[in-house]
Amino acid sequence: MKKYIAVVDFGMGNLLSASKALDSVGGNAVVTESRRLIEDASAVVLPGVGAFSDAMKNLKKLRLVDTLRAAAASGKPFLGICIGLQLLYSKSEENGSWEGLDIIPGRVVRFPEEKGLKVPQIGWNNVYKTKPCPLFNGVKDGSFFYFVHSYYGIPDKRGDIAATTEYGVKFASAIGRDNVSAVQFHPEKSQKAGLTILSNFVKMVKQ
Amino acid sequence: MLAKRIIPCLDVKDGQVVKGVKFLELQKAGDPVESASEYDRQGGDELVFLDITASHEKRKIMIDVVRRTASTIFIPLTVGGGIKTVGDIRALLNAGADKVSINTAAIENPDIISESSKLFGSQCIVTAIDAKKVSNEKWEIFTHGGRNRTGIDAVKWAKKAVKLGSGEILLTSMDADGTKKGYDIALTKAISESVNVPVIASGGAGNVEHMYEVLTKGKADAVLAASIFHYKEYTVKKVKQELRKLGVNVRI
Numbered sequence: 001m002k003k004y005i006a007v008v009d010f011g012m013g014n015l016l017s018a019s020k021a022l023d024s025v026g027g028n029a030v031v032t033e034s035r036r037l038i039e040d041a042s043a044v045v046l047p048g049v050g051a052f053s054d055a056m057k058n059l060k061k062l063r064l065v066d067t068l069r070a071a072a073a074s075g076k077p078f079l080g081i082c083i084g085l086q087l088l089y090s091k092s093e094e095n096g097s098w099e100g101l102d103i104i105p106g107r108v109v110r111f112p113e114e115k116g117l118k119v120p121q122i123g124w125n126n127v128y129k130t131k132p133c134p135l136f137n138g139v140k141d142g143s144f145f146y147f148v149h150s151y152y153g154i155p156d157k158r159g160d161i162a163a164t165t166e167y168g169v170k171f172a173s174a175i176g177r178d179n180v181s182a183v184q185f186h187p188e189k190s191q192k193a194g195l196t197i198l199s200n201f202v203k204m205v206k207q
Numbered sequence: 208m209l210a211k212r213i214i215p216c217l218d219v220k221d222g223q224v225v226k227g228v229k230f231l232e233l234q235k236a237g238d239p240v241e242s243a244s245e246y247d248r249q250g251g252d253e254l255v256f257l258d259i260t261a262s263h264e265k266r267k268i269m270i271d272v273v274r275r276t277a278s279t280i281f282i283p284l285t286v287g288g289g290i291k292t293v294g295d296i297r298a299l300l301n302a303g304a305d306k307v308s309i310n311t312a313a314i315e316n317p318d319i320i321s322e323s324s325k326l327f328g329s330q331c332i333v334t335a336i337d338a339k340k341v342s343n344e345k346w347e348i349f350t351h352g353g354r355n356r357t358g359i360d361a362v363k364w365a366k367k368a369v370k371l372g373s374g375e376i377l378l379t380s381m382d383a384d385g386t387k388k389g390y391d392i393a394l395t396k397a398i399s400e401s402v403n404v405p406v407i408a409s410g411g412a413g414n415v416e417h418m419y420e421v422l423t424k425g426k427a428d429a430v431l432a433a434s435i436f437h438y439k440e441y442t443v444k445k446v447k448q449e450l451r452k453l454g455v456n457v458r459i
Contacts, residue, residue: 118403120329123209
């Protein structure tokens, strides 16, 4: 069967842009909620927007929690986007306390209440690389990417941070460990720089 | 550092761009997807489609326009105009819109903000506010293109919309709109300082100075403009280069 990238559809926003953007850089995206299709995929993308608690509830309802953990452990390329990044952490403080997928140890917290700091952060912000990461090949350091979020993750291990961004605080805007990587911004909405990230991901799939 | 956003807006009627976008190099001058692509090339940070289609049947055309646009360009797309129900919002988001802007429907039924932001997330629910000055430092909401005075205070309404779950405010000054004499700085500042979500200023852009004023003194997080881009007085790129010279952080 032809290689494909499973774009996990778990009811957290529209996935048309993510799948079209992957297709535009030579990926073969299949939007799916099927455990079998995720298991058989050459790579997995976990995208989405919305609340952490809803996202985890939906993953449990679709019985995808173990499927995603297995996919991350399998060594196949795995990319989290926006809420898909936050879900990789151990827990989130969004409206209470919620357990995440616990693939990257760490927690998700809200931006500080500060005068003049608008939350959500909406718009284009600079992303600075902190370690070599194949996702960022060919992306100029400090490039602008499109963000929409009120929460951000803090990994337990500094070594898991791949890039940082400043918004009230300096936070991990990209994380990576082995085959698992994730970005807080939306590469599928970040024009050329975003498509470069997705193209790098597609290259990993093809290797 | 988070950049100030420059957002071109296209008025779309029955699937065609109106107010004549005059991009000579384009094959189909009136095609919203072509115009959207051009603004994407110029470096627009986001795009807004305002659907001004009058007939209900023809509104389905917009869904197709959104789907084609979202498959072609990879920057955020907001769609506004005539949205009345949660079903309308769902259809546009499913077609690939990243955000919807709700205007009159939110005033008539504020629950649409809370309901839709719970279902789809605050980040995709923009409340559009059309405000007009009624006395010194006081603005009220007007609907139906500025004809209907609602008696609702603009600052209070902005606060309420955010409390209900709106993730962004698209603020249009009915006094400034179409004048090309600059944005309403006092109004924008009043709203921006009273809410904790981003405010997009709209109405009155005639030149780069106007944008500079509203982004600095007006404390806007983004500016929306239509005619100065459509009539090729400025490209988005040129606007950004000039703003950067003035010290504004923009994405180039």
